[in-house]
């Protein structure tokens with residue numbers, strides 16, 4: 043699965059302008075999670091991530107190219123305890139998977155991709171209320187003052203995400219990146235739409251849509267992203 047590799051490289055290239063703080067998953071205790079989303083009143087919350095019109099973005103990329111070779115959490119910008127006012131926010135996840143062998147077992151690939159998408163929106167760290175807009179790929183987070191007092195930070199929240207992702211057997215490594223530096227969030231924000239277009243096209247292909255490129259609304263995406271046509275039409279037909 044190399045469909046997202048150019049976006050991962052673009053993201054890492056843009057983030058290289060910042061200073062990362064890296065945390066190994068093995069050394070982190072994941073923040074405790076709830077079964078479902080929790081409502082946190084504004085009066086009980088600290089500053090919001092991605093709130094008050096600050097830029098925010100969330101996207102997830104899958105790869106088999108070794109672009110996520112460790113389970114780790116990386117933070118660019120201020121960590122939760124240091125944030126004193128509403129701030130820009132990005133959460134990027136890079137998933138290293140085993141070879142999904144798309145053409146041989148499409149149903150398994152399809153199910154794995156569905157499971158990954160499910161986790162994206164179904165981790166509920168305690169005292170950390172996530173509001174997502176799937177249409178605009180924005181993510182806002184309200185953090186309870188009580189959680190801040192208890193020491194919530196990105197390394198522990200990221201570890202909670204990794205723990206959940208690792209329940210999917212096809213996932214080998216997970217890299218969760220949090221960004222609170224406005225300039226960096228703005229630099230990577232545009233990638234979300236491209237990721238979305240690839241994921242939607244991939245889902246349609248695996249769903250068994252007809253192979254008629256001349257009448258297909260996904261053509262602009264397939265023309266741009268290496269590997270999508272091969273996946274749908276087979277190697278020879280795509281040439």
Ligand code: SF4
Nearest residue numbers: 254255258261264274
């Ligand atoms: S390969 Fe052709 S038919 Fe298949 S999704 Fe891409 S453009 Fe559409």
